[in-house]
Amino acid sequence: MLAQPPVPAPGPDRWPAIGKDDVYRPVVVRGHYRTGADTLVQAVTELGGGFWVMTPFDTDRDFTLLVNRGFVPADRRTGIAPSPAMQSIRGLLRLSEPGGAFLRTNDPAADRWYSRDIAAIAARRELGRVAPYFIDASDPRSGWPRGGLTVVRFRNSHLVYALTWFGLAALVAAMAWRVRRRV
Template sequence: MLAFVGVALFVSFLGLGTWQLQRRAWKLDLIERVNERVRAAPVAAPAPAEWPQVNAQQHEYLPVTLAGQFLPQKTVLAQAVTELGAGFWVLTPLQAADGSQTLVNRGFIPAGERQAWQPDRSGAGDAPQTVTGLLRMAEPGGGFLRDNDAAQQRWYSRDVAAIAAAQGLERAAPYFIDAGRPGQPVAAQAWPRPGMTVISFHNSHLVYALTWYGMAAMVLVAAAVVVRWERRRSQPEPKTL
């Protein structure tokens, strides 16, 4: 029975380690594809008919362009921590000619700019706008140890569905757009500051693989110790005169 348990554990740990290596290969391929995607020319943002097919693997960080009119009175601010410090993302719906709305992250503002942008009084909704940026998937729930509070207009993540419901957006896209692209030139004192998307992927699969393989090795060591102990126990004790 003990031998069966040992074999089962060894095979399981070995399989989990191999699976993590496969996941690592998939993640590295994804990172490479996303890096190529970000450098591509912008395409039209997915239209309402395409929304059900939008997914992170094919669309995250895709450069897109979208035309419409901002709805500044429906602006919300989501807390952010960036290389410029703590502050907020300015999220304003852009309404297209067909009546659909897409939440646009217009960029980062420091905490001192909060009153000027909630609600947005910049007048940016007075004229048609064309936004170019990166398509991003929604961030549901909230931030670390903090849940979004729609009633109090406290947003700790860019939860598209929750923001759309709170702001009465009836035809909101399931994604949002980060205005601008990383590395683009912007005015030094322009707020909101676009182009601050951080493109990163959590990739600890090699560490996990080594952990599982290490546990498999520990099972082998434990098995060797048990076998050695069993052999010693089975040997007859020397007779004494």
């Protein structure tokens, strides 16, 4: 999926059908950033600790979505305003991350964010109706914020499957032993 050419970002008519099969789908969207509405979400990347910069993007198709413009170190949080000019954004579609992180919950009132929770960020920034997904920008430029740092992880349930089948095999063996013992 990652090697596929980007498709247009899903519009409001497709939002109800977006699910786990759409994660990491390359997308492209045209529009402009809404300045002064950045949300900084705590992050740890290969570049160290800092923040993801989530910025509302008003598309030319009359809907708004959040774009993860990339990572900034904690000491570089100022001077990162996006250009309000019309532009195209390429990136990977990602689903909302509601709630927070391990042992940390988002605190919208204090503007403290530990996960990229689209609904909570949209409510806090009074963005109105926003796409239920965000885009991880794939622009690995040298300045800040630095995009292209998405870590692609697909769910691996092999251990769960193995434990289930070994457990079932042990249960069958125990039941067979019990039946044989009674005979």
